[in-house]
Amino acid sequence: MTAETLRAAAAQPTNLRYGKGLRKLITPVAIAIVLAALYVWVGTLQLDSIEQRSLNSAVIIQKAIEHLRLTVVATALVVVIAIPLGVVASRAKNRLITPFILGTANLGQAVPAIGLLVLCTFVMGVGFQTALVGLVAYAVLPVLRNTMVGVQQVDPALIEAARGMGMTKGQVLRRVELKLAVPAILAGLRTSLVLTVGMATMGAFVAAGGFGELIINGLKLQRMPVTIVGGVLTASIAFLVDWLGGLAEDLLKPRGM
Amino acid sequence: MFETDTGGAQIQLRALTKQFPGQAEPAVDSVDLDIPAGELVAFVGPSGCGKTTTMKMINRLVEPTSGEIRIGGEDVLALPPDELRRHIGYVIQQIGLFPHLTIGENVGLVPKLLGWDRPKAEARTEDLLALVNLEPGEYRDRYPRQLSGGQQQRVGVARALAADPPVMLMDEPFGATDPITREHLQNEFLKLQKDLRKTIIFVTHDFEEAIKLGDRIAVLRNQSHIAQYDTPANILANPADDYVASFIGADATLKRLALMTVDEVPTEGPPDPALPQVETGTSLREALDLMVANGTDRCSSPAGVLSYTALCASIGREEVAAGDR
Ligand SMILES: Nc1ncnc2c1ncn2[C@@H]1O[C@H](COP(=O)(O)OP(=O)(O)OP(=O)(O)O)[C@@H](O)[C@H]1O
Numbered sequence: 194m195t196a197e198t199l200r201a202a203a204a205q206p207t208n209l210r211y212g213k214g215l216r217k218l219i220t221p222v223a224i225a226i227v228l229a230a231l232y233v234w235v236g237t238l239q240l241d242s243i244e245q246r247s248l249n250s251a252v253i254i255q256k257a258i259e260h261l262r263l264t265v266v267a268t269a270l271v272v273v274i275a276i277p278l279g280v281v282a283s284r285a286k287n288r289l290i291t292p293f294i295l296g297t298a299n300l301g302q303a304v305p306a307i308g309l310l311v312l313c314t315f316v317m318g319v320g321f322q323t324a325l326v327g328l329v330a331y332a333v334l335p336v337l338r339n340t341m342v343g344v345q346q347v348d349p350a351l352i353e354a355a356r357g358m359g360m361t362k363g364q365v366l367r368r369v370e371l372k373l374a375v376p377a378i379l380a381g382l383r384t385s386l387v388l389t390v391g392m393a394t395m396g397a398f399v400a401a402g403g404f405g406e407l408i409i410n411g412l413k414l415q416r417m418p419v420t421i422v423g424g425v426l427t428a429s430i431a432f433l434v435d436w437l438g439g440l441a442e443d444l445l446k447p448r449g450m
Numbered sequence: 451m452f453e454t455d456t457g458g459a460q461i462q463l464r465a466l467t468k469q470f471p472g473q474a475e476p477a478v479d480s481v482d483l484d485i486p487a488g489e490l491v492a493f494v495g496p497s498g499c500g501k502t503t504t505m506k507m508i509n510r511l512v513e514p515t516s517g518e519i520r521i522g523g524e525d526v527l528a529l530p531p532d533e534l535r536r537h538i539g540y541v542i543q544q545i546g547l548f549p550h551l552t553i554g555e556n557v558g559l560v561p562k563l564l565g566w567d568r569p570k571a572e573a574r575t576e577d578l579l580a581l582v583n584l585e586p587g588e589y590r591d592r593y594p595r596q597l598s599g600g601q602q603q604r605v606g607v608a609r610a611l612a613a614d615p616p617v618m619l620m621d622e623p624f625g626a627t628d629p630i631t632r633e634h635l636q637n638e639f640l641k642l643q644k645d646l647r648k649t650i651i652f653v654t655h656d657f658e659e660a661i662k663l664g665d666r667i668a669v670l671r672n673q674s675h676i677a678q679y680d681t682p683a684n685i686l687a688n689p690a691d692d693y694v695a696s697f698i699g700a701d702a703t704l705k706r707l708a709l710m711t712v713d714e715v716p717t718e719g720p721p722d723p724a725l726p727q728v729e730t731g732t733s734l735r736e737a738l739d740l741m742v743a744n745g746t747d748r749c750s751s752p753a754g755v756l757s758y759t760a761l762c763a764s765i766g767r768e769e770v771a772a773g774d775r
């Protein structure tokens with residue numbers, strides 16, 4: 194009886210873990226089904242020459258690469274810019290410039306995306322870099338705000354303990370504050386990534402490629418299948434990225450929390 | 451860093467003052483205090499009287515406005531603060547274990563900051579966990595949230611001891627525990643300090659705790675003004691004024707009896723097996739309890755017979771006892 198009770202107790206967490214593991218598989222499976230359905234559906238269509246020029250594997254792979262490259266580079270820049278700014282904004286002694294930092298980041302997101310890109314085009318012309326500037330301006334806010342909040346919400350007692358044992362301010366920041374803010378920062382990063390994937394479609398307006406090109410060409414030339422393929426692929430990437438972000442959060446968040 | 455003869459170093463405070471900006475009066479006003487090496491001094495006083503501020507000036511988490519601090523004769527205000535703090539153990543009331551680090555990593559932090567090599571730091575961590583009665587094999591790789599409150603406080607003490615600092619600052623270290631755990635922790639800590647002989651400042655709200663742990667007690671009024679600074683026995687016997695007496699409470703004599711053992715009282719004649727028996731090391735308070743419970747005025751210890759009169763005489767109350775008879 195004791196052995197049975199023990200086994201039952203041991204089985205429970207395992208079941209829970211399986212349940213969680215299964216739930217984690219739902220997103221990629223759903224994406225795979227949608228993509229397969231899209232493939233089958235496009236296969237049933239009689240594509241004219243204009244559609245064929247867009248809907249072939251060479252073009253789609255190229256657009257995917259362009260789209261992902263924009264997303265990845267923009268996100269890397271967001272990390273490099275937003276985390277240090279978030280730390281600066283979190284410091285009590287900087288409270289005079291904090292509203293300025295947050296205000297600027299807010300502006301990046303509040304200004305209509307197209308308007309932002311057009312402004313950038315005036316200054317920099319069209320191309321990859323222009324799209325990058327627009328994307329970064331748009332996606333900085335979530336990471337910045339979450340870094341700031343994540344660092345601010347660290348228990349002051351922990352900081353006092355850390356200082357009291359002789360850590361320098363830099364050591365407290367790296368070993369305690371940022372470590373404990375990791376879950377918040379990752380959550381912000383996940384939001385930023387999803388925003389960026391969507392926003393990267395606008396890259397088409399400044400000749401930076403990506404799935405946006407399929408969507409816009411489809412609309413311009415009145416070829417619905419092209420637009421639909423561009424849209425579905427973009428959405429699939431957004432879901433995939435969100436799913437990967439979730440995995441990363443589980444993997445990277447400090448153990449013991 | 452500091453010169454020491456025992457495990458501890460002498461602490462001297464001279465005219466130590468802290469004026470927080472924007473406040474009418476200093477939080478700590480011109481404190482003078484000498485703490486001999488290897489002694490535990492308990493700071494007792496009402497909330498907001500400046501206990502924590504006084505303590506934090508010693509490790510410079512609060513920079514003094516004026517005055518002098520010396521540890522082992524060395525001028526603390528001339529030392530680099532971060533380096534200084536690595537040589538002063540610090541236990542905060544909220545315990546403050548790092549939730550993202552294991553128990554072993556928490557304890558090994560200061561040795562790591564001091565640049566000890568890995569095997570040395572790990573060996574030290576094991577020793578310390580064993581010292582505070584936590585089996586290293588079982589607890590080293592756990593995270594703080596997997597420990598009970600009392601266990602966490604032990605880890606807090608172990609962490610503060612890690613680099614073998616001559617001075618320890620402890621701010622209500624056993625504050626957040628139930629009375630039973632607390633007494634257990636106090637007893638363990640007393641045993642530990644007997645061997646270590648660190649110089650310790652121990653803040654507490656609990657006068658009983660101060661009596662039990664302190665070699666000396668500093669009773670503080672507002673702004674850390676020292677109302678009385680003496681051994682527990684002397685404070686109980688001769689409170690400097692009504693303020694100090696109010697801290698002691700109504701049962702000062704019983705508290706004094708608790709501080710003394712039957713071995714300190716002269717006996718009358720050989721042990722008598724017919725009387726209630728006490729062992730060596732029993733407190734006079736327990737001996738008195740036994741007499742009252744048995745309705746006698748005598749009990750017997752291995753050294754001989756102990757009378758109520760002798761017990762009263764030993765705490766300087768012979769006239770009263772004689773008058774009672
Ligand atoms: N950082 C600070 N800034 C301004 N005033 C402070 C600061 N820290 C403490 N004080 C003030 O200094 C006085 C002494 O505070 P302190 O924390 O030393 O009291 P305490 O004796 O430790 O009290 P408690 O028993 O409640 O912990 C209080 O009036 C408090 O408001």
Ligand SMILES: [Mg+2]
Nearest residue numbers: 501502503621
């Ligand atoms: Mg305090």
